[in-house]
Amino acid sequence: MIGLQIIAILFSFWMIYFSYLHFRRGEFKKTEFIFWQLLWVGLIVIVIFPKSVNFILKTFSITRTFDLVVVVAMIILFGVTFRNYVIVRRIEKRTEDFIRQSALEKIDQMK
Amino acid sequence: MKTCVVIPVLNEGSKIAQIIEQTKKFVDLVIVVDDGSALTKKVPMNLSDQNVIILYHAINLGKGAAMKTGCQAAIHQNAEIIIIMDGDGQHKSEDIPRFISTLQKNNLDIVFGTRKKSSTMPFVMKFGNTFLSFISSFLFGIDVADTQCGFRAFRSSIFRKIIWNSTRYSVETEMIMRAGKNKLKFGEIEIDTIYLNKFKGTTFIDGIRIFVNMLIWKFS
Numbered sequence: 001m002i003g004l005q006i007i008a009i010l011f012s013f014w015m016i017y018f019s020y021l022h023f024r025r026g027e028f029k030k031t032e033f034i035f036w037q038l039l040w041v042g043l044i045v046i047v048i049f050p051k052s053v054n055f056i057l058k059t060f061s062i063t064r065t066f067d068l069v070v071v072v073a074m075i076i077l078f079g080v081t082f083r084n085y086v087i088v089r090r091i092e093k094r095t096e097d098f099i100r101q102s103a104l105e106k107i108d109q110m111k
Numbered sequence: 112m113k114t115c116v117v118i119p120v121l122n123e124g125s126k127i128a129q130i131i132e133q134t135k136k137f138v139d140l141v142i143v144v145d146d147g148s149a150l151t152k153k154v155p156m157n158l159s160d161q162n163v164i165i166l167y168h169a170i171n172l173g174k175g176a177a178m179k180t181g182c183q184a185a186i187h188q189n190a191e192i193i194i195i196m197d198g199d200g201q202h203k204s205e206d207i208p209r210f211i212s213t214l215q216k217n218n219l220d221i222v223f224g225t226r227k228k229s230s231t232m233p234f235v236m237k238f239g240n241t242f243l244s245f246i247s248s249f250l251f252g253i254d255v256a257d258t259q260c261g262f263r264a265f266r267s268s269i270f271r272k273i274i275w276n277s278t279r280y281s282v283e284t285e286m287i288m289r290a291g292k293n294k295l296k297f298g299e300i301e302i303d304t305i306y307l308n309k310f311k312g313t314t315f316i317d318g319i320r321i322f323v324n325m326l327i328w329k330f331s
Binding site: 092095096099100102103104106107108110 | 144147164166167168169170172176179180183184187188278
């Protein structure tokens with residue numbers, strides 16, 4: 001378990017650095033930056049102090065902290081995937097409208 | 112009645128010139144939509160004249176999107192009958208007058224081309240077509256023998272009723288679905304098809320996508 005904990009902590013630090021980098025480049029808003037920082041810091045806390053979430057485990061009848069982390073990760077993944085899907089569809093639609101409009105401008109000029 | 116042919120093309124380059132020349136004889140206006148072809152394979156601008164309009168998509172959006180651009184341009188040019196045909200030489204422009212006369216004589220809203228089930232038609236296409244025809248008949252109550260044939264003609268007045276959202280190969284099926292839902296008067300005519308490149312056009316994976324889309328359209 002120690003090995004897995006070390007990997008999780010190193011990965012979290014790596015992601016904290018990346019979140020910070022995106023924030024400094026202006027690609028993340030402050031709220032986005034805080035969200036990701038809290039997420040990774042939270043993971044580090046849970047990994048170092050697994051018993052700190054015992055009250056959650058009892059409430060949801062989950063046996064191990066590891067299971068809780070997996071369940072939460074799955075929920076976040078589904079949420080992020082859905083959000084990405086919505087964003088991609090929106091961008092596709094806007095791109096299509098823009099490209100088609102540009103093509104049709106030639107027709108307008110002919111009138 | 113002003114007639115217009117819309118030809119969506121991708122990477123056909125100057126090969127399209129021959130198709131344009133042949134097609135011009137049968138209609139008042141030809142609109143070619145180059146759907147983001149590679150720089151060396153773009154439709155040359157000098158092919159346009161008084162009866163030929165060439166439009167360019169800056170990036171590839173898919174056949175459905177190119178068809179939509181072409182049809183909107185045709186309506187802008189006051190076309191009353193719009194014919195859509197493929198730009199890869201699969202369809203014979205000599206069939207265009209039959210589309211127009213069938214539409215007018217029978218007072219139809221839309222005419223679908225049906226490819227002859229010859230021995231040259233690849234087996235996967237034959238099977239896929241029969242399967243998709245059965246599904247479209249079952250789901251939307253419209254019995255079209257060839258759901259994937261891109262050669263079709265319709266009155267511009269019904270464009271709003273059949274306007275599609277699909278940007279890629281589901282567009283043909285979506286048109287049929289919308290024609291069925293809006294109870295449009297439709298007809299079919301048999302056409303010859305030349306299969307030039309078996310790697311172009313609708314693939315097996317596209318067929319599965321179309322089937323999934325049909326289920327989504329039905330239940331959404």
